[in-house]
Amino acid sequence: MENIPGIIRQVPLNYYVLLSTLLFCIGVIGVLSRRNAIIILMCVELMLNAVNLLLAAFSSYYSDPAGQVFVFFIMAVAAAEVAVGLAILTMIYRNTGTVDINFLNKLKG
Amino acid sequence: MSLSIFYFLSFLAVLSALMVVIAKNPIHSVLYLIITFFAIAGHYVLLNAQFLAAVHVIVYAGAIMVLFLYVIMMLNLNADAEPQKSPWLKGAATIAGGTMMIVLVGALRSTAEVNSISQYDPNIGLIKTLGKTLYKDFMLPFEISSILFLSAMVGAVMLAKKETK
Numbered sequence: 459m460e461n462i463p464g465i466i467r468q469v470p471l472n473y474y475v476l477l478s479t480l481l482f483c484i485g486v487i488g489v490l491s492r493r494n495a496i497i498i499l500m501c502v503e504l505m506l507n508a509v510n511l512l513l514a515a516f517s518s519y520y521s522d523p524a525g526q527v528f529v530f531f532i533m534a535v536a537a538a539e540v541a542v543g544l545a546i547l548t549m550i551y552r553n554t555g556t557v558d559i560n561f562l563n564k565l566k567g
Numbered sequence: 568m569s570l571s572i573f574y575f576l577s578f579l580a581v582l583s584a585l586m587v588v589i590a591k592n593p594i595h596s597v598l599y600l601i602i603t604f605f606a607i608a609g610h611y612v613l614l615n616a617q618f619l620a621a622v623h624v625i626v627y628a629g630a631i632m633v634l635f636l637y638v639i640m641m642l643n644l645n646a647d648a649e650p651q652k653s654p655w656l657k658g659a660a661t662i663a664g665g666t667m668m669i670v671l672v673g674a675l676r677s678t679a680e681v682n683s684i685s686q687y688d689p690n691i692g693l694i695k696t697l698g699k700t701l702y703k704d705f706m707l708p709f710e711i712s713s714i715l716f717l718s719a720m721v722g723a724v725m726l727a728k729k730e731t732k
Binding site: 480 | 568569570572573577580581584585587588593596597600603604607610611613614615616618619622623626627630631634635638639641642644649650651652656657659660661663664665667668671672675686687688689691692696697699700701704705708712715716719720722723724726727729
């Protein structure tokens with residue numbers, strides 16, 4: 459029992475669940491309330507990070523390394539996603555002169 | 568001690584996450600997001616996941632946010648050019664997100680607390696343990712992610728290339 463870090467003895471796992479929920483919902487609000495496509499991409503990153511934090515917390519509390527390997531994979535996917543997303547955004551900016559999502563309505567009937 | 572550090576880091580993360588959404592200037596949003604990421608890295612250190620903390624700082628603060636800053640600089644975005652939604656839509660978005668949070672918290676409140684502290688292993692977050700798990704149990708996903716990176720690289724270069732007629 460001596461080698462258990464203080465965080466696991468003092469902080470219930472529920473606190474981490476609540477913190478991750480809060481961060482995730484702030485990300486959702488950001489995606490819904492902003493019009494700049496770059497900020498929307500950043501809010502998606504925030505949501506991914508909330509999930510990462512929860513996976514790492516569960517992994518630590520239950521001593522299971524698989525959770526942290528999942529976080530590692532999510533980070534890899536996030537990096538690839540950001541590279542492709544920002545490339546798409548620069549192409550949109552070059553073609554339309556803006557990153558405002560309200561102007562991206564060509565697919566609307 | 569750990570509890571107060573947890574509260575401090577959580578407060579920092581939530582506050583700067585809110586500022587990411589609120590800030591008018593995109594550069595400020597990126598800087599606040601970097602603060603959020605550092606707070607989350609602090610949480611990883613607190614959770615005894617040292618490898619994840621290091622990778623998180625290197626990948627997010629070091630690579631992804633620099634990419635964001637570079638694109639914002641290249642597109643010359645600032646507070647004046649920032650498009651704003653109407654206050655009515657912003658309120659609707661906040662209510663929608665808040666409702667989602669209430670539903671999630673309400674659903675999570677009824678979950679049972681399970682404690683397995685007696686079988687705690689302090690070596691979980693070390694590179695040695697994670698590397699063994701990664702190369703033993705997750706060998707195929709690891710290899711597939713290399714293909715994902717290759718296709719993302721090719722896709723990003725193809726998309727960002729200037730079109731030649």
